Amino acid sequence: MKFWLFKSEPDAWSWDQQVAKGASGEEWTGVRNYQARNNMRAMQVGDLGFFYHSNVGKEIVGIVEVIRTSAPDSTTDDPRWDCVVIKAVCPLRHPVTLDTCKVQPGLEAMALVTNTRLSVQPVSEAEWRIVCGLAGLDPIGL
DNA sequence: GCCAACGTTGGC
DNA sequence: GCCAACGTTGGC
Numbered sequence: 001m002k003f004w005l006f007k008s009e010p011d012a013w014s015w016d017q018q019v020a021k022g023a024s025g026e027e028w029t030g031v032r033n034y035q036a037r038n039n040m041r042a043m044q045v046g047d048l049g050f051f052y053h054s055n056v057g058k059e060i061v062g063i064v065e066v067i068r069t070s071a072p073d074s075t076t077d078d079p080r081w082d083c084v085v086i087k088a089v090c091p092l093r094h095p096v097t098l099d100t101c102k103v104q105p106g107l108e109a110m111a112l113v114t115n116t117r118l119s120v121q122p123v124s125e126a127e128w129r130i131v132c133g134l135a136g137l138d139p140i141g142l
Numbered sequence: 143g144c145c146a147a148c149g150t151t152g153g154c
Numbered sequence: 155g156c157c158a159a160c161g162t163t164g165g166c
Contacts, residue, residue, distance in 0.1 A: 032162090034150095055163090055164060117147065119163080119164095
């Protein structure tokens with residue numbers, strides 16, 4: 001079981017849209033970056049992730065679960081790109097903003113803070129625990 | 143809307 | 155294989 005973070009501009013794909021997809025989830029299409037793709041290739045069914053709203057909101061708003069391992073991205077014919085399928089698990093009771101993460105002890109090395117342009121990133125177990133705490137949730141998956 | 147950071151492309 | 159040009163992301 002590993003932890004991840006998925007970024008999306010809410011204008012393009014929001015948490016509410018993700019929730020509306022229900023248990024069938026949604027393909028995380030459109031990633032055209034090797035590092036982000038490699039992170040998706042490393043995912044297993046059952047892995048959990050944060051859902052982050054970039055640009056608008058700049059906050060972690062929900063938790064998602066990987067329900068299919070990486071497979072060809074249906075939005076391109078380019079065989080280099082593939083993606084997982086994720087479903088919404090639950091919203092955060094309190095969204096956790098980027099600003100909060102920046103000043104929160106223990107999150108200094110979080111990719112969200114140090115690697116702003118990476119759209120799919122790993123989250124350590126310690127980071128997962130801290131963010132869940134800030135969100136007002138019992139740590140899920142631990 | 144600007145721009146810094148950074149990833150990718152392609153000429154050489 | 156280097157690096158300049160270019161494109162994109164995402165914070166501000």
